[in-house]
Amino acid sequence: MPHDHHHHEGTSPSGHPYRADQDGPLTYWQAMEVAVRELLVEKGVVTADQVQRQIEAMDARSPADGAAFVARTWTDPDFAALARRDATAACREMGFDPGTMRLIAVENDEGTHNVVVCTLCSCYPRNLLGLPPDWYKSREYRSRTVREPRAVLREFGLDLPEGTTVRVHDSTADMRYVVIPRRPDGTDGWEADLLAALVTRDSMIGTGVARVPS
Amino acid sequence: MVDLAPGATVRVAAMMPPGHVRTPAYLRGKVGEVERILGPFGNPERLAYGLEAERLPLARVRFTMREVWGAGAERPDDTLDAEIYAHWLEPA
Numbered sequence: 001m002p003h004d005h006h007h008h009e010g011t012s013p014s015g016h017p018y019r020a021d022q023d024g025p026l027t028y029w030q031a032m033e034v035a036v037r038e039l040l041v042e043k044g045v046v047t048a049d050q051v052q053r054q055i056e057a058m059d060a061r062s063p064a065d066g067a068a069f070v071a072r073t074w075t076d077p078d079f080a081a082l083a084r085r086d087a088t089a090a091c092r093e094m095g096f097d098p099g100t101m102r103l104i105a106v107e108n109d110e111g112t113h114n115v116v117v118c119t120l121c122s123c124y125p126r127n128l129l130g131l132p133p134d135w136y137k138s139r140e141y142r143s144r145t146v147r148e149p150r151a152v153l154r155e156f157g158l159d160l161p162e163g164t165t166v167r168v169h170d171s172t173a174d175m176r177y178v179v180i181p182r183r184p185d186g187t188d189g190w191e192a193d194l195l196a197a198l199v200t201r202d203s204m205i206g207t208g209v210a211r212v213p214s
Numbered sequence: 215m216v217d218l219a220p221g222a223t224v225r226v227a228a229m230m231p232p233g234h235v236r237t238p239a240y241l242r243g244k245v246g247e248v249e250r251i252l253g254p255f256g257n258p259e260r261l262a263y264g265l266e267a268e269r270l271p272l273a274r275v276r277f278t279m280r281e282v283w284g285a286g287a288e289r290p291d292d293t294l295d296a297e298i299y300a301h302w303l304e305p306a
Binding site: 102104119120146147148149150151165166167168169170171172173174175 | 236237238240252253255258272274282283288289291292293294295296297298299
C-alpha cells in the first residue's frame with residue numbers, strides 16, 4: 001500500500017488539531033535515569049529482570065487494596081481503631097505489604113472533610129493506592145489545594161455543606177496519607193466486599209466521597 | 215529546646231537555606247499547634263546528599279488557614295497539617 005504523505009500541521013480532516021508525537025529527545029534527567037540503570041545492571045548490582053519485575057509490581061497496584069482497607073474500617077471496629085492508631089500496621093493486618101511506606105489514615109465525619117496533597121513533589125501512598133493520577137502531580141492541584149481547597153473540590157464536583165470543616169494534609173515528609181471517607185447511608189448490614197465497590201480512588205485522596213448505592 | 219508535645223504551640227523557622235529542604239516555603243514563619251509526634255527519622259537535608267544524617271523528631275503541625283493566608287483565606291477556620299522536622303520549629 002503506497003504511503004500517502006500527511007503533514008500533521010493545522011487541523012485534521014475531522015477538524016481537530018493534530019497532537020504532537022511524543023518522540024522528542026530524552027531530557028537531561030531521563031538520560032541520567034537510563035545511564036544509572038545501565039550502570040547498575042552492568043556492575044551486577046541489579047539485573048534488568050529485577051528492574052522489570054519491580055516496574056510490573058508497581059503497575060499492578062491499584063486502588064482496590066485501599067478500597068478493601070476502607071471497607072474493613074467500616075465493618076470492623078477493632079480494625080478501625082488500629083487504622084486510626086497505626087495505619088501502617090493496619091495495612092499489614094490486611095496482608096498488604098506497606099514496603100517502606102508509613103501511612104496515616106485521616107477519617108471524614110459529619111463535620112470534617114479531609115483532602116491530601118503534596119506541594120513539594122507528588123508523595124502518594126503508592127503501595128496502597130497504586131500510581132497517582134496525573135492531575136495529582138500537576139502544579140495547579142499542588143498549589144491550589146492548600147490555598148483554596150473548597151474551590152478545587154468544587155471543580156471535582158464536590159460542594160461541601162456550609163458547616164463542614166476542611167482539613168488539608170500536605171504530605172511534606174516521611175508519612176503518606178489515605179482518607180477514610182464516610183460510609184454511605186443505606187448500606188446497613190452490607191458485607192465488606194460489597195462496600196469496597198463504593199470506595200473510589202478519589203474518595204481516598206479526598207477529592208471525592210464514596211459512591212451512594214443506587 | 216522547643217516543646218513538641220501534642221497541643222504545643224510552635225513557629226516554623228523563617229529561614230531560607232539552600233538545598234533539599236522538606237519545609238514548604240509558604241509555612242515558614244507561621245504558627246501552629248503540634249498534632250502528633252512521629253519519627254525519629256533521618257534528616258532529609260543530609261540524606262539527600264548521601265551524608266550521615268542525625269535522627270530527628272518529626273512533628274505534624276496543624277495551622278489554621280487564617281494563620282497561613284491571612285485575610286485572604288478562603289475559609290479562615292479550615293486547617294492545614296504538614297510534617298515539619300524538629301530543627302525547623304521554635305517556641306511561639
